[in-house]
Amino acid sequence: MGKELRGRPSRDSPDLLVVLRADTGQPLREQLRDAIKDAIRSGRLPAGGRLPSSRALAADLGVSRGVVVDAYAELAAEGFVTSQAGSGTHVTATFQLPRLEPVAHLTPAPAPAGVVDFDLRADRPDLSLFPRRKWVAATRDAMRDLADADLGYGDPLGSGQLRSQLGSYLSRVRGAVAAPESVLVVAGVTQGLELLARDLVAHGQETLAVEDPGSSRLQRVLARTGLRLVPVPVDRDGLDVAVLAATGARAVLCTPAHQFPTGAMLSALRRTALLRWAAERDGLVIENDHDAVLRWDRMPMGCLQGLDPHRVALLGSVSRSLAPGLRLGWIVPPAALLSSLVVAKRDGDGGSPVIEQHTLARLIEMGAFDRHLRRTRKIYRTRRDALLTALGQQFPGWVVIAATAGLHVWLQPGGEVDAAALVAAAAARGVAVEATAATSVHPPRLSGLVVGYATLDAEHIIEAVSRLADAVREVEVST
Amino acid sequence: MGKELRGRPSRDSPDLLVVLRADTGQPLREQLRDAIKDAIRSGRLPAGGRLPSSRALAADLGVSRGVVVDAYAELAAEGFVTSQAGSGTHVTATFQLPRLEPVAHLTPAPAPAGVVDFDLRADRPDLSLFPRRKWVAATRDAMRDLADADLGYGDPLGSGQLRSQLGSYLSRVRGAVAAPESVLVVAGVTQGLELLARDLVAHGQETLAVEDPGSSRLQRVLARTGLRLVPVPVDRDGLDVAVLAATGARAVLCTPAHQFPTGAMLSALRRTALLRWAAERDGLVIENDHDAVLRWDRMPMGCLQGLDPHRVALLGSVSRSLAPGLRLGWIVPPAALLSSLVVAKRDGDGGSPVIEQHTLARLIEMGAFDRHLRRTRKIYRTRRDALLTALGQQFPGWVVIAATAGLHVWLQPGGEVDAAALVAAAAARGVAVEATAATSVHPPRLSGLVVGYATLDAEHIIEAVSRLADAVREVEVST
Numbered sequence: 001m002g003k004e005l006r007g008r009p010s011r012d013s014p015d016l017l018v019v020l021r022a023d024t025g026q027p028l029r030e031q032l033r034d035a036i037k038d039a040i041r042s043g044r045l046p047a048g049g050r051l052p053s054s055r056a057l058a059a060d061l062g063v064s065r066g067v068v069v070d071a072y073a074e075l076a077a078e079g080f081v082t083s084q085a086g087s088g089t090h091v092t093a094t095f096q097l098p099r100l101e102p103v104a105h106l107t108p109a110p111a112p113a114g115v116v117d118f119d120l121r122a123d124r125p126d127l128s129l130f131p132r133r134k135w136v137a138a139t140r141d142a143m144r145d146l147a148d149a150d151l152g153y154g155d156p157l158g159s160g161q162l163r164s165q166l167g168s169y170l171s172r173v174r175g176a177v178a179a180p181e182s183v184l185v186v187a188g189v190t191q192g193l194e195l196l197a198r199d200l201v202a203h204g205q206e207t208l209a210v211e212d213p214g215s216s217r218l219q220r221v222l223a224r225t226g227l228r229l230v231p232v233p234v235d236r237d238g239l240d241v242a243v244l245a246a247t248g249a250r251a252v253l254c255t256p257a258h259q260f261p262t263g264a265m266l267s268a269l270r271r272t273a274l275l276r277w278a279a280e281r282d283g284l285v286i287e288n289d290h291d292a293v294l295r296w297d298r299m300p301m302g303c304l305q306g307l308d309p310h311r312v313a314l315l316g317s318v319s320r321s322l323a324p325g326l327r328l329g330w331i332v333p334p335a336a337l338l339s340s341l342v343v344a345k346r347d348g349d350g351g352s353p354v355i356e357q358h359t360l361a362r363l364i365e366m367g368a369f370d371r372h373l374r375r376t377r378k379i380y381r382t383r384r385d386a387l388l389t390a391l392g393q394q395f396p397g398w399v400v401i402a403a404t405a406g407l408h409v410w411l412q413p414g415g416e417v418d419a420a421a422l423v424a425a426a427a428a429r430g431v432a433v434e435a436t437a438a439t440s441v442h443p444p445r446l447s448g449l450v451v452g453y454a455t456l457d458a459e460h461i462i463e464a465v466s467r468l469a470d471a472v473r474e475v476e477v478s479t
Numbered sequence: 480m481g482k483e484l485r486g487r488p489s490r491d492s493p494d495l496l497v498v499l500r501a502d503t504g505q506p507l508r509e510q511l512r513d514a515i516k517d518a519i520r521s522g523r524l525p526a527g528g529r530l531p532s533s534r535a536l537a538a539d540l541g542v543s544r545g546v547v548v549d550a551y552a553e554l555a556a557e558g559f560v561t562s563q564a565g566s567g568t569h570v571t572a573t574f575q576l577p578r579l580e581p582v583a584h585l586t587p588a589p590a591p592a593g594v595v596d597f598d599l600r601a602d603r604p605d606l607s608l609f610p611r612r613k614w615v616a617a618t619r620d621a622m623r624d625l626a627d628a629d630l631g632y633g634d635p636l637g638s639g640q641l642r643s644q645l646g647s648y649l650s651r652v653r654g655a656v657a658a659p660e661s662v663l664v665v666a667g668v669t670q671g672l673e674l675l676a677r678d679l680v681a682h683g684q685e686t687l688a689v690e691d692p693g694s695s696r697l698q699r700v701l702a703r704t705g706l707r708l709v710p711v712p713v714d715r716d717g718l719d720v721a722v723l724a725a726t727g728a729r730a731v732l733c734t735p736a737h738q739f740p741t742g743a744m745l746s747a748l749r750r751t752a753l754l755r756w757a758a759e760r761d762g763l764v765i766e767n768d769h770d771a772v773l774r775w776d777r778m779p780m781g782c783l784q785g786l787d788p789h790r791v792a793l794l795g796s797v798s799r800s801l802a803p804g805l806r807l808g809w810i811v812p813p814a815a816l817l818s819s820l821v822v823a824k825r826d827g828d829g830g831s832p833v834i835e836q837h838t839l840a841r842l843i844e845m846g847a848f849d850r851h852l853r854r855t856r857k858i859y860r861t862r863r864d865a866l867l868t869a870l871g872q873q874f875p876g877w878v879v880i881a882a883t884a885g886l887h888v889w890l891q892p893g894g895e896v897d898a899a900a901l902v903a904a905a906a907a908r909g910v911a912v913e914a915t916a917a918t919s920v921h922p923p924r925l926s927g928l929v930v931g932y933a934t935l936d937a938e939h940i941i942e943a944v945s946r947l948a949d950a951v952r953e954v955e956v957s958t
Contacts, residue, residue, distance in 0.1 A: 127627040135834070139618045148606040151802040187666075187828035194827055221826045323630040325833030347700045348673055349666035349828065354804030355614070356832055 020061060028063055032071040038296060038402075040080050040091050051081065051089040117430030118464035122261065122408035122452035123217070129376050130323050134368040135359065141366075142358035154354045156346035158185025158330075162361040166330050169364060170314070174289060175302025177309040178332045184341055185352045187327040188317040189290050190221055193253070195344050196286055196313055197225040199337060200251055209244050209252040213436040213447075215260050218253070218288070234259050238266035241273040251284040256304045258291065258405035261436060261450040271304060278311040284334070285312045291320040291406040294373075296381065310334050318360065320407065321373060328352065328360055380407060386458035387451065390465035395472075407454035410436075417446035417475055425471035431464055499540060507542055511550040517775060519559050519570050530560065530568040596909030597943035601740065601887035601931035602696070602803075608855050609802050613847040614838065620845075621837035633833045635825035637664025637809075641840040645809050648843060649793070653768060654781025656788040657811045663820055664831045666806040667796045668769050669700055672732070674823050675765055675792055676704040678816060679730055688723050688731040692915040692926075694739050697732070697767070713738050717745030720752040730763040735783045737770065737884035740915060740929040750783060757790035763813070764791045770799040770885040773852075775860065789813050797839065799886065800852060807831065807839055859886060865937035866930065869944035874951075886933035889915075896925035896954055904950035910943055 020031045036051070052060070054068040061068075072089050075081045083089045150159070157163065163180040170176040170183075186192040200208065205227070210219060212231030222229055232244045232252070239254045254274075256266035266274070278285050287304045305314035309332070317329030333341055345351060363369045384402070387409060391400050397414030419437035426433050433451060437444035449468075453461055499510045515530070531539070533547040540547075551568050554560045562568045629638070636642065642659040649655040649662075665671040679687065684706070689698060691710030701708055711723045711731070718733045733753075735745035745753070757764050766783045784793035788811070796808030812820055824830060842848045863881070866888060870879050876893030898916035905912050912930060916923035928947075932940055 124631050127630040130627070130630050132622045136615070136619045136622050140615045143611045143615050148609070151606040151609050151804040152603050153803045187832075190826070191828040224823070224826050323833075324632045324829070325630040327829055327832045344703070347669070347703050349670040350803070350806055353666075353806045353832055353835055354802075356835055 020063065028067045029070045029074070032061075032063075032067060033074050036071065036075060037080055049091045051091070053088060115430055116432045118432070118460060118467070119455055120408075120431060120433040120450075120452050120464060120468075122406070122434065122450045122454075124324065124452070124455060125320050125322075125407060126376070126379070126455045127323055129372075129379065131363075131368060131372050134363060134366075134372070138359045138362040138366065138368065139355065141362045142355055145362075146355070146358055150354055150358070154351050154357075156342050156351040157181075158183065158352060159354060159357040159361065161365075162357040165361045165364040170303075170316070170330075170332065174314075174316075175306040176314055176332055177306055178314070182309075182332055182335065182338065184331045184333065184338065184345065185357060186329050186331055186345065187349070187352060188319055188324070188329040189218070189288060189315050191327075192315045192317075192329055192331045193218055193286065193288070194221055194225060195341050195348070196284075196315075196331065196333070196337075197222050197227050198344060199340055200284070201226050202340070205251060207247070207249045207251075209247055209249040211239055211254055211259060213261060214253075214255075215288075222253070234262055234264055236262075236264050237270050238264045239270065239274065241270050241277055244274075245277050249283075250281050251286065253286040253288060255288045255290070257289055257301065260288075260290075260406070261408065261410050261434070261448065263401045263406070263408075263410050265301065266304070271307070275304070275308045275311060278308065283311065284337075287312050287314050289314055289316045294320055294377065294380065294407060295405045296384065296402075305332060310336070313337065321369075321376075322360075326356065326360070328356065380454060383453045383456065383458060383461060384409075386461045387453040387465065390462045391451075394465050394469040401448075408450055408452040411449040411451055413446050413448075415476070417472065418443045419446040420444065422446055422449070422471055422475045425474050426468055429467040429471055431467050431471070433468065499542065507546045508549045508553070511540075511542075511546060512553050515550065515554060516559055528570045530570070532567060594909055595911045597911070597939060597946070598934055599887075599910060599912040599929075599931050599943060599947075601885070601913065601929045601933075603931070603934060604799050604802070604855070604886060605858070605934045606802055608851075608858065610842075610847060610851050613842060613845075613851070617838045617841040617845065617847065618834065620841045621834055624841075625834070625837055629833055629837070633830045633836075635821050635830040636660075637662065637831060638833060638836040638840065640844075641836040644840045644843040649782075649795070649809075649811065653793075653795075654785040655793055655811055656785055657793070661788075661811055661814065661817065663810045663812065663817065663824060664836060665808050665810055665824065666828070666831060667798055667803070667808040668697070668767060668794050670806075671794045671796075671808055671810045672697055672765065672767070673700055673704060674820050674827070675763075675794075675810065675812070675816075676701050676706050677823060678819055679763070680705050681819070684730060686726070686728045686730075688726055688728040690718055690733050690738060692740060693732075693734075694767075701732070713741055713743055715741075715743050716749050717743045718749065718753065720749050720756055723753075724756050728762075729760050730765065732765045732767060734767045734769070736768055736780065739767075739769075739885070740887065740889050740913070740927065742880045742885070742887075742889050744780065745783070750786070754783070754787045754790060757787065762790065763816075766791050766793050768793055768795045773799055773856065773859065773886060774884045775863065775881075784811060789815070792816065800848075800855075801839075805835065805839070807835065859933060862932045862935065862937060862940060863888075865940045866932040866944065869941045870930075873944050873948040880927075887929055887931040890928040890930055892925050892927075892951075894955070896951065897922045898925040899923065901925055901928070901950055901954045904953050905947055908946040908950055910946050910950070912947065 020028050024031070051057070051072070054065055054072060058065040058068045072081060072083060076083050076089075080092060081089050082092050160180065162185055163183040166183050166185075167178040167180040170178040186195065197208065207230050208222060208227045209230045209232045210222070211234050213234065219229055230247045230249050232247065233240050238256060238259050239252070244252055254266070256271065258265060274285060277283060285304060289303050303314055305312040311334065313334060314332040315329070318326055319329070331341065388400060388402055391398070391409070391411065395411060399412040399414075401410040401412065419435045420443060423433060423435050433449055435446055435450065436448040438447045451468075456464060499507050503510070530536070530551070533544055533551060537544040537547045551560060551562060555562050555568075559571060560568050561571050639659065641664055642662040645662050645664075646657040646659040649657040665674065676687065686709050687701060687706045688709045688711045689701070690713050692713065698708055709726045709728050711726065712719050717735060717738050718731070723731055733745070735750065737744060753764060756762060764783060768782050782793055784791040790813065792813060793811040794808070797805055798808070810820065867879060867881055870877070870888070870890065874890060878891040878893075880889040880891065898914045899922060902912060902914050912928055914925055914929065915927040917926045930947075935943060
């Protein structure tokens, strides 16, 4: 993973964990500048908040003070921060993000009626990047290495090789507590969530709190299990834990690393509050970490599960990093839940397919998975930059929330927009896009557009944003 | 599949559908002789039953009368039939199979405490025969042929290529009514059954009739869905439909082609009665056709689903024909159930893995699946012959039921044997074996031993049978 210069959390901003890398060729000054930009954009460094002094941060990071001074100067020049002699450096107030409407539902893009020229839906990676040759090579290796008995009814927990690779990967990259024997291999986040939900039902629970807005696809999966879903609002600090506590629910599904779709990262205060809630209620936090390996910030925040593995079930998959069609993911559940989940997995589908599990294990082991992630991150970053530039030009007055992870940005309107009308107007222009809407007024008012950029190259992104802006103008004119 | 000489059903024995093949190199006389032997062993030609006249059968089959006369003569010489001038040819009375005890439960082999030298459990094929090189080649082809979009969230029904291959395969080999759009790809019989069971529960059904004895593994899967399982006895004609009708259940799980573990094939009369029951009750027959492609008779009986696709859900997998670790199977459900099953599959695991589905489709398409079946059938037949010979020598007084499909025989004791004691005595000799037992007496009395022969070569089979006979002697002496 290269040599890293890792800063201790600063007193002033306790979750400012900056990782600078000595081996990338990118100057430390630029790395620090970009990391702070990301933190401001994502809301992790709040508007008006004070940055550490250049002296303190330099000491924390083990770099020369000049690096920090230069980075702060560039940030000031770009308007991200303001420096005043005597009072230090603060995040510029205009970067403050508006609080969300208390209830904002995700409106999925309608099934495309006409031709979709540009697919801005956020649920898919660029599948043309899938490492086909490496996958075949890893399959060949797996077929060479597997014992005959491995091809039988396997361990319903998953293949030992894959659990071992996943365990060390999740520990290293996500700070998870994930011994191989605590990892359950499942068919993606969908199945992981279904197993956890049915386990809750089997243990007498009737409700599950979910983020609002949140993934409508997963909420549909959950609704089938018989659980009653209790929406809990999300703001720029992530899930509102005080509201959660008032619901009486004893289990919650959330996306702490990167709320879908708002991009909010659960704040340090909220993380603490959420874990305290779980401890007091004997509750369960289901942490959907689905796209956390696709990160754009340089301040990786570990997963919640690493802080309290007895209260948090970590869920993830390779659907974003490789392909949804593989149907491979994992649960790292609290130890007390593991055995009943394994039985449910065994009796539900007999365990995940063996050859595919070994193939993924081999892909990770041979380093091809890491190389694939590095390669795709570079490509996605280019597209993300193109999107942010285009949005800056075409969407004046809108707030662009470029999340620190995942493959979409969230666009908040400056004024009032009819959500359904906008989605329809975009569809009429060949652009498929999803929206979140506040349903307290009628017609439901747009609270945000979910703009995925993974599958389009820079040129197409510019055209798609242009058509989307046309759609906005049409809707604004007609209201 | 070669050129076939297909006989019309004879008047005398309406389900005597003999298929003779002109392209195998095996003389027609031998083919006919073996086919009739299989029918007698399986109970499809009942003891005392009259065979068609040689003239009528020759006309039906379109072969010379001499072929039939010679086949009958060989059968008579081996004691299978008796011919008397004037009264025709009859199945010898001593081949009559005893009726089963009304209730006989399957006792799984205990988890091996010591070393298992010989695994006679019936649930696994010989995994050393898995076509590894062909699988890698088919994976390479699949990776070459798949479109990028195919790697995304796929059709929850399954990949079109695989459904197309399975549909034509099931139609051709099993006589199923299986258009590609009616085939749902699932993770083996386990998941197929779980989906069907949950669908029954969702539609308000509370009970499911199951064969007794039957697969304890599948009954465990079913019990988790909340259905109450109603055991229905099995005799040499298969499931007792009259008892089924008296239970009030509106759905039944059964194995018409090859009852597990007794090997009984559902008789023509019972097949008719079962379909009539389903029509009158608006009921559902779940036909577990799990190992029907591994057949030893030459009178293939089509699946029940082909007779009434609106009342029968056909279930199958490649667990026996290729490997359980692939977790690939299918449901061909009544059209009315398809959409809710697809939704459950989609929300349960997001569909089966795409690359593996395409790999299997390619394996079938390139003919490698058929070649693999032909190769393994030959190997299994040698082992089966070795087992039958060894049992004939070592188990005098026991009835050997060599089923017409699958990879095990069922051994019925001549006298009274303590089932658990025998299984334990076998385990102490390094032999893992499953037993069925009548539980109306205490200790439960052995009603049959389930002896799988797939994984052992002839030499080891002889040794395993010898140890099993030792175990019987110990148990008989000590009781």
